[in-house]
Amino acid sequence: MIHVILVFFWRWLIVIAAAFALGGCAVVSEFKPSVAVRAMTPDEYVALRRGDLLGKGKLSALTVQTIRVTGLDEWACAANASLTCIESLTMMKDLDGETRLSALAELWLQHAMSISTTVSNSRTASTSAWIETARHAYAYLFFTGRSPGERAFEERQTQVRDWYNYAVQKTVTQLFGLQHQALRAHAGGANAAFRLGNWVLRVDLNARLPNDATTPRELLPANALAFQGLRGIYRRDGLGAELVAVTDAEPISLNDSDGSPAGNERPRTFPAWSEMPTPNVTVVLRFDALTVDELLASHELIVGVYDPLVQDYLQLHGQRVPLAGNFTAGYGLWLARSGFNQQSVRGLFGRERGIDHPHLYLMQPFDPRRRIIVMMHGLASSPEAWVNVANELLADEKLRCEFQVWEVYYPTNMPVPASHAAIRQVLAAALHHFDPDQETLASHGLVLIGHSMGGMLARLMVSTADQQLWKWAASDPRIDLDRLGSTRSQLDPLLRFQPFPGVDRVVFVATPHRGTVVAGQGLGRWVAGLIRLPLTLLSTLGDAFPARAETTAHATILQNIPNSIDQLDENDPFVKATSELSISDQVAYHSIVARRQANGPLADSDDGLVPYRSAHLDGAESEKIIVSGHSVQETAESIVEIRRILREDISKHWLTAADSSSVRGGSCPVQR
Template sequence: MKGRPPRWIPRAVVLVALLLASGCAMVGVRHIAHKDYTAQRRSDVLNTRALSDSTVQSLNVVALSRDQCAENFTRCTNTLLYSDGLDDERRLSALAELWLAFAMQSDRSRQGEAIGDIALDAYLQSARYAYAYLFYTARAPGERAFETRQSQVLDFYNYAAQRAVMSFFKLLPTLGTDWERAPVAGWNLLKPNSDVYLGSSERIPRELIPAEGLRFSGLRDVYRRDGFGSEFVAIGAHAADDGPWREPNYVPLTAALQFPGDTLQSVLDTRDVRVYAKNPYLDSTIALNGHTIPLAANFTAPYGIWLAQSGFAQESLRSLFGRGGLTRPRVLLMQPYNPNRLTVIMLHGLASSPEAWINVVNEVMGDEQLRRTYQVWEVYYPTNVPVAVNLMQIRKALDETLHHFDPSGHAVASNHIVLVGHSMGGVLARLLVSSSDDKLWGVIQERPNLSDEQRQKLRQRLAPYFQFEPMPQVTRAVFLAAPHRGTPVAQWTLARWVGSLIRLPLTLLEEGKNIVSATQGKNAESGTPARIPNSIDNLSNEDPFIKASSTLPIAPTVRYHTIVGLYKTKGPLTESDDGVVPYVSAHLDGADSELSVPSWHDVQETPQAIIELRRILRLHASLLHCLWQEGVSEANLERPECTADAH
């Protein structure tokens, strides 16, 4: 027909196309940016909500796609589980991620609500496949130590364990104490194995908070340990007010799920699961199925939540101005008591609280070596009362606390204690390691007409405040910006105005009035006792008590160090100050070391001061190790075999 091309032409076009196609490269190469490469290698369902590249490739091997898995999840997982072409590691790791993705999609619970059975079952399936990958494949975890995939699977396990443990925790109150096995979402929950202690003989928290999503303002660093298990903050009930000590009711807890079985198939078949709740201060590893593996931990989270919920700032100000709040010293344990760890006792300053040590405690206990060696106690005391009263009450509180935890006094925790005091807390710390002898009686203005019997009774009454010996348990002290000789700032108009607002506790007022009346008599004009000095009065460089106490000798068995702040230094060191405390007041002759830090009065929070405190604590521990291990007497701790490892 006219206009129609010959029949051979279309055939020729097809033939040419086939020839051209056969000559084209079927594989292309392109370069991607480093950030894209890293993102592709490390992305998974936890950080992008999309399946990892490794899981997608495993699906490709068994002729599946993400869309097919989304349409028929059961068929997808069964195909993965039973198809040839994948080794156990690829199969189990892909199943762990697929089940986790399904669990996260099914989990509609809000914060504080119970997880539905479908989602809980999926989380447990994910954790079990991850567990099987880690411990029941041909290679041990250590053989995959540098592989990204193992890190991903460990994250899958830890997150699935976190969600499951939160669900189990909500179930515990309904189970009571006499149970061994409880049905949950088609699984059998076996009775947990726990070594977590929350004080006051409590072992079951009243609240459990996942640490993974917590962020803190005010803390410079978060100290945690990577490893196996999910990190929590366990919160116990408030301690009974039956002594001056307070055991910690905010503690770290690391949870792990175990799926019993001797073989891979028995683990994949089991519907039993056991929770391990571990105290990371005691446990750095966990033993599972013949493997000893590092235990994950978050040491900052409990401390951060405790501080955030404490209300210390408001309470300390109410206490200062006599508006309620604290009336007696408390000894706050930052970790569960451990008789085999050395004790560091910290004392804050005027108008302050444990918040003065926010970063100090976190940085010290974030140090792995120091955490294994020390436990921290913080003395929280009312800062409105006179120094002599606080000294007596703090000493009593510490003595009662030490005796409560170690009646014999032989534990490591009760000996070679380190005192650390800032500002007024530094003054108190120095007096705790000093001997008064009879040097403070001159501060008392006795009435000239007192009889010998009256004078003796008066001295008996005042002895707890003005006559004391060093704490024998303390062998080292660190004083930070401490006004040992007082400060002229206490005489400034503003300071005197603030001092006039301070109100002393009623019990102290009554006791003080009786003492002042006995020593000074009645004011001739008003007929009222003379005014009782408060803490700001005591910190004046003109105060009789501070002047007399500054000359008291520190016990020869105590090594001590000073850290001072220098604010806008001009001229020689002896004329400098930290904005509040003059250098000449903070300086102590005979100190083992002295560090000057460019800082305002809150020098304890500076990185330089914290590094120095760490150094001192390492030195202290090293010398004691020499003492205990090498048989060197305390008098010879400066011998070379002791000092070689101390720095």
């Protein structure tokens, strides 16, 4: 028995020795399994599935795997993304197309990132590398066996799309720096071509820049802009680089001179409206090819520029592809650079570089297929009052599809009837300019949203005044109608009017329809005393107001004209007169009312400035009470309520349009 055991033992010993002598396999030499397993942590899982150059600064796991299985030098490829590695992988035609092209896209991405930071005086080479990144990602997306829709749930496609979008962003911003003059020359022409190295590029412009600008002054990546003061950044995932095109189309004050020598200045005439000068655009690099080989051999591409508010998808190579879009960056950049916060205060007190005429801002180039929301801010304010309201309305696809936003910016020191008449004039002129025959959807179904004094102006916009305000003017001791004589007609547009045509709905937010006690006491009276009205007001109102002394000096005349704070006083005769004007029965209206404290009788509540008894309106379709201070329009509850009102308005508007011959249309984005 012992002899048998010894024989068995020696036989195994000989086998093991032979295995060692021959080099052996790992299983034998190490006496352990060839594959080990352990639990993966959540961080490791995320890194494996989603980690890549853009997220982790390292090649993705699938690209590293491709390098390994093809026998390339893993460390050389991963560390340097050498062109030799790229060329070797390019030659491996027997490798699965999706695997090879996606790995090549990331290797080109690494190469482009490397030379962008290390190679000086070689921006052309850098831009060409970014184009190669975009080209190989494009080949993966549209020239492999499966369509983008078939890979919709795959993380790899999301990675490749992100590499493409980032490469397009880098390509276009670098092209803008290298070829700014060429782009300026060709931006207005379809299919205009220019060269970069061995590439021929054509610009396909599908987005109109604001105020007829031909090319941007700056082109900024939207994802590189961080904002404070905005509660959310709203965008749409898809194909393309999200950019902000900054133009030179800043509005100029209507009373600016024309630059003539001192003493010879002539007033310049400017439109009282302008489009926001920082629109969001989406850029796509398109490659016209029928096969992947044709695509990878070509050196021609198309730079397609789109408006994400107008288009939400493209047709590329037989595929319906969502178009990326950012709806916040341009708006946020405009407000950040506007200087409204200081200008509105200077305007209130009549200081230099303040605003003295209303101006209308269109938040996007005029779209005849979208109805218009007109927003009017309150005292000592500006379009900044709507910073989160406008932004979050644009975040709602249904509202974005139906409406375009216009914001009124007006001097809040002016008498309310003067501001009302001027705003009417500006709004009417803008609508006539864009739609002279009132044939488009934009001229019908307007919605007004007014906060505080802006709500008072909105109410006048939808009210009828025949002799009521003339009676007020005749009884107000500050006004001398006898001095008007033949110029009496100067005041008629201020005191007699009909509801503004086309307005269907109004939202009053913290509006002092019957004035406020604060305006007539203490701090309110002190601030009112500091207000100085602009001399331009005299051209319309001066003759109606007597001087306190014998002198007829302009400054003395202006002292007698009631300013905006005077007319917010609950005891002011003008407020009492306007509170009795009838609102058109063709207009639906809603109230959003703030109260500082949740407890206590509603009738006795206020928001710190406006009491409930002044903000409440009988006949409103809805009244929303929100616990807040006076700036209630910026609260989440208020924005939710405005969104609810607008969504209901859409349903009612289209139901009415379906049953009548009224103007109809479609405002949803279109394909290309």
